Amino acid sequence: MRNEAVGPLRKIIALIMGASLAGLASGQPVERLRSLAQAEPPALLRTLAELTAIESGSRELVELDRIAGLIAAKFAALGAQIDIVAPTEADTHRMSDTPEQIGKMVRATFTGAGTKKILLLAHMDTVYPKGMVTDQPFRIDGDRAYGLGIADNRHGIAVILHTMAMLRAMNFRDYGTITVFINSDEEIGSPGSRNHHTRLGTQHDAVLSFEAGGNPTEDRVRLATSGHALAQLVVRGRASHAGAAPERGVNALDELAFQILQMRDLSDPQTGVKVNWTMARAGIVSNMIPPVAQASADVRVARVADYDGIEERLRERIKKKLLPDAHVELNFERRVPPLEAKPSSRALSAHAQAIYRELGLTLKVLDDSGGGFTDAASASLKTNAPVIEGFGLRGFGAHTVNAEYIVISSIAPRLYLAARMIMDIAAGKAPLR
């Protein structure tokens, strides 16, 4: 890609012109940045070794405090102003599995000389309860780095840190504000951080989120993810001896079976709404007419507006009953909002693809609503600014016991991409609408 004969000269020009070379859209990589990115992987791997040594499961408050302290110190060393943000009860979206206490968040603010405001997101919690680091120690094997929560989402934090380190090395300060927001409750549905994400989203010109950037062989970013809700059905009947007086009971299990059968057709491929009954429980002992039965359905939506529609349809359906004396109750819990692909996100992702092409590499943009959940969805709720997920590394094995890894050879190009995105957005060279 680089012509050796003109390379050194271009390097010198790049050094002299510094950041101003960025975004010339010449199709040529910014050499100074590229060489910085190529030199950065060993330092980033050292950061990952430190981060993966801390067992910051979403419910491990002491360890979450420890990792928040480490992350804060690293961003402070790069010149950021640090705020450790404790979630408040009034600001918490409490769900059925939300713990009493939620970990603190780290907000690092870099103030530059320009006007554009950029929000960078990652999360510090993992799905693993304490004690699992022994089975998943940090180790390097060929082109893979393994470690606890390394793919979800320690690498995201590391990529942001080292992107900022490279921009600092280039003395790049053309942005107005870069806000880095690292939450500690993503794996439990972000009950304490989602409102922060939504507010921060409205205060910035672009949102880049650093969950995994593709699978082991393909670089990707993502513009849309599904929203997730939980529909819980509780049926109350009346207990009675199943042998001596079954007619005096009201069989909650019979009613539950009827309800599930009459709500099997609520999925709609046209809108992306999915309703699937996944769990059920009934009865106390086998010789008693069951007085209570419950079931829950996994609900997915592609658009925020579809939440209301599907909840309404569920509520309408349960009015029809098999047993007049049974009582049927629905609890509809909105867990994670969907990320909807929008024109501004599409435009900015095309810019990311062009940057990646400068390196001779291909970046795939996914804009269907499959995939996991993302905090970027909350950040996107009330803004038309572009919101793109997947600026992290290529990797594999999120939520597995011993197989999480990131692809080491993806570090340099991904650092280059993230830094160039920030530079071009700051310089007004990247589309934001």
Ligand SMILES: [Zn+2]
């Ligand atoms: Zn994650």
